[in-house]
Amino acid sequence: MVLISFCRWSIFVGLFIVVAASVAAYIFAPKGENQTIWRSSLILAFAACYIMWALTLLAQLHPLIVPRRTDARPEGGFSSSQPAAAF
């Protein structure tokens, strides 16, 4: 369960990865007249994707409500519209 131990700090680990990727994008952006476009677009894209991911993770950190359903069938798992729950 690497993921579980990873979870507590995952926001910061993610931030670190994104910052590292941004630095890499800044350094390794192809030279030439499009360098600014490469740098700005890559870093902005990383930042936007990070925000989106981090917020989604945070929102599920301590959810105030839990999933509820009535269409479940006792044996044989769940109804067709639902992926197998048993892991």
Place this chain on the structure above:
Amino acid sequence: MARPDTLFRSAEMSLVQLYVPTEIGRETVSALGEVGLMQFRDLNEETSAFQRTFTKEIRRLDNVERQLRFFAAQMEKNNISVRPVPGNGQLAAAPSSAEIDTLNQRAEAMEARIIQLNNSYETLQKRWVELIEYRWVLREAGGFFDRAHHQADDIRRGSTDEPTAPLLEDIENLPQTPGAGQGELSFQTMNIGFVSGVIPRERIAAFERILWRTLRGNLYMNQSEIEEPMTDPATGEDVHKNVFVIFAHGKEILSKIRKISESLGADLYSVDEDANLRRDQLLEVNNRISDLRSVLDNTKNTLDAELRMIANDLAGWMVVIKKEKAVYQTLNRFNYDAARKYLVAEGWLPKSALPLIQNTLREVTDQARIQVPSIMNELKTSRTPPTYIKTNKFTEGFQTIINAYGTAKYQEVNPGLATIVTFPFLFAVMFGDIGHGFLMALAAAAMIYYEKNLIGKKVQELFDMAFFGRYIMLLMGVFSIYTGFIYNDIFSKPVTLFESAWEWPEHFEKGQPIEATKKDGYVYPFGIDWNWHPAENNLLFTNSYKMKLSIIMGWAHMTYSLCLSQYNHRFFRSRIDTIGNFIPGMLFLQSIFGYLVMCMIYKWTVDWVAIGKPAPSLLNMLINMFLSPGTIEDQLYPGQKPIQIILTLIAAVCIPWMLLLKPLWLRHEHNKHRAQGYRGIGEVSRVSALGDDDDDHLNSRPSEDSDAVGHAFLAEELHEEEEFDFSEEMIHQVIHTIEFCLNCVSHTASYLRLWALSLAHAQLSAVLWTMTIGLAFGPTGTLGVIMTVVLFAMWFTLTIAILVVMEGTSAMLHSLRLHWVEAMSKFFIGDGVPFEPFSFTLLLEEESAG
């Protein structure tokens, strides 16, 4: 050249003056047109178009252009296609003036020849049609005459004896008596004349009616339809015609008939009543027709050959003439120096292009082997240069989004650079679905893959638009795939990439409501947990999540845009704008909405269930913060009260700060300057007794005749300082402050469209699934197969049409609005003038587009 030109700011421009020897003026401008990086100023603005130097040349080229268009029209008429120029006119650089002259002469000669050929062809064609019509008349007339002979008696009697008696009795009712004695009599002896001819079929009814009325029925008319249509040589249209023969009694009546027929557009042909003579006539006509046919064919072949020869070169000539015309139009903007040895031009060009232009000038001079070189020198000017943002095929679409709103001020931060990511990303927040994003990215990728074949082709308006924005679409698709993973939606179904954080109870009754429990210390690592998907309270969860997400996204986007305004202030060295606008604005935004965002994130990090406290409502908190500062319903964190009071005070202080600091400081500066004795040029000092003299001296321009004429226009360059008006400045700032503060609130609310549209998109795709393909999963057997096929087709079509195209368009428009209004209002000035270089490439592109 301190900085290379980037998309971040428009290119640095310089105003240059060119001295080009008159002999190579045309060649130089032509070479500069090929480079296409210089915008020439009009130095003869006060001169009307007819008084300019090269009006004669332009007239001549106009004439050649007209001739070329005439050739094109002739080719279209004769179904000869023009061979297109390879590469849209990137051919042969500037042609020499000798070439143009030859072209001019050739066009002249060819026009005359084609007109002559055309005329003779038309004349021949007319003769041909006439002969054909004559032949028809001859053929049909025989039958009429035979029938008329039987009626001859009736015609005579009817017209002489009783006016009331019916002129004719029905032909069919009469017994046919061929070869009967009376029939053999010639019409001449019976004093019956006839008129024969051909008339367009649609006129026949009117023709009959008019004849009947004017002659009161004293005629006997026979007609028959010509099966094959006749071609009108003048218009080339097919006309159906009828042959008619009218028998009547008396000369006046016959001449009346002739006049009526001619006035109605009938062609009259004389036919002999004798059958033998008619046969001879027919034979002769047939001979003449076959003769004429061969002449006609020859003429047509010659004409076609001539046109085909032109067709090979026509497109190329068109390009040459257009370029040449543009060159002279540009030359008309130039001035002469005093000795009329040099042409003087002035224009803008990007600083980075200076060496290139210099090289071009040198090359032209070298090629012409002229001893006097062209001279270029940079001018210092206080004019605002035009805004030139260099784009490539990738950035072009994004820059067009910005330019559609306004042209950036010279060298201000160009929103286009950030738009490359933020536009497709905000779109994707509303459009998040792996499947839909994949379809969109696939379509865009296909257009990019085939772009070489598709470029410059007009297919259909909607497709052309999509093709123009193919790179935008690609990024929109790619980001939609990403947000689709975050929302965990693929065609409204979840993806089970990772282990869920929720566990369902093992034992329960069917139909009994069950609740999942969260695994301890585990969070679903990427996107929304797939166990939310089938849950009944799914919407409750995603609703709250997406609302907060959109507020935070909006806050981030606005803060980013506001920071860009600081780049502008720093670049334009406007410290007062930093202190008086940026800092209070930023503090205001952050103390309200920055704080809200912080609270949202903090609230997420606290396990409210575990600590057994009620989760505070952030919306109420924000409202209370301003309506009743100091009251806190449910505490979010310790020490909340003083922090909120301080933040409210900061926000409150920011408003007068923003309102007053800048105008007051500007007034202070202005007064300081005045105290030091400076004064604006337009201002007149009324204190001085010699005020009038002073005024004259200030307003008189540098004498024009004392200097070379070429420098005269430099007088315009006099620095025009704006007069300072405190009340104007104050009003401007009041508007800005009110707008900014209100916009902080309304714009944040406006970003909620991200929430609304993404929820709507997810719900719509879920509904579409259950109402189409979802139904197919019940039945089995043949029915199941048929249903699956039909419903899948339906589902897929509707997915493309409604979810990808329609919803995509709507999300795109909303993203567009968020950029134009919510983001760009924070920093974009947009009062620039676009750079319009003199470029053959642009010129020809415009021609083909228009």
